[in-house]
Amino acid sequence: MKKLILIALAISLIIGFGVYSFAKTLESRTNVETMPVVVAVEKIPKNTVIEASMITTKPFPKEYIHEYSTGKVDDIIGRITLESIEADEQILSTRLIDSSNNSNNLSFSIPQNYRAISVLTDEVSGVAGYISPGDRVDLVAVILNKATGVESQMVAENLEVAEVGDKGNDGKKLYTAVTVLVPDQDVVKVSYALSEGKYRLVLRSLVDEKIVNPAPYVQ
Template structure:
């Protein structure tokens, strides 16, 4: 074997060894990356989680994402979300956030879905009041009340409550159905003051629910009726008699506004 061939073989071995060392160092750097790098552990849903369902361990997993893309209220471990209740429907790949789950403290699942400052009130419905069965948990509705005007045949309707969340239909707080289902009762979430208004309206007349677009969160305000200013009452001009001496006797001068009359008087 010539010297030139030996030189080429030795050079090839050196280059191969150098490439192997570089690859080994690169892999070691990737495997031993510091946990304080630019990535952060985030819990995401592996399947669709319906509204009102308790989250199970097989429904979530942990992935690493760039820190700048992770919400502030995201979870970093699955044990922090397992057993909680989904207050919003979640799709596969959605990040689980504290604003979209609730703590299950026992009792019914529905109780965990109610906000701390609100109440749940059920309304008896039929296929008309219940918007032909298209109401599902998580929808938003307005409540209209209709009552008769005294003994007349006419009636008046007005919107008494707006943008209420549907917590449950019948006894179901979660559903994946999209077809209309006629139910007997709908449970709505509202403040204690709104609950008083609703119960009073139920006793006075008939209720109707109006389904809202989920993106429509605007509420119409009642127009303020300007108080009528009091009309000034003109002060009546009181006739003031004035006694004066006139030809051949005395007379009484009566003044009413701009009108002056003289009447003779016997003294």
């Protein structure tokens, strides 16, 4: 009988120790230090501008957080994906590109629904070299109208200048091309006006965003 009691006591001690160890393991797991990390809500395709609805923050154990991840959504919104990002995946800075970074390709800085068009210029049509990236310009062209004859038209207004061509090595501000951002619905109209070869860019004030849309001028 004593043997049975000792065996039962030993088994009880073993079971008790096992339960205690399991409880301590659970406790250690619940006490893991976590930090918020920005992850994708769903798969984000390559070359996508990240919007607030595409991302969220989730707690991750500190030891599993990648060094290039972030816990701030503002660090991610507005940037462009260089490759696809899967749902719940940590979003790493190395897989994004900043559209405002001047070292990037021009294509990354073109807004959605816009196209970049280069306009050949000379001293007159290019405002004597005073156009710089970030300026706003209007495009005016002299076009043959079958009904009214030759007329001067305001083809497009308030176009943002994305780039200007090389200004040369002689110190002058002249350039031979200006690249502007054109709304996609105006690309065909602008292309036609440029093909006529009788156009000029008109520099606007940076604080003037008014669209005048004047009637064509006929002599």
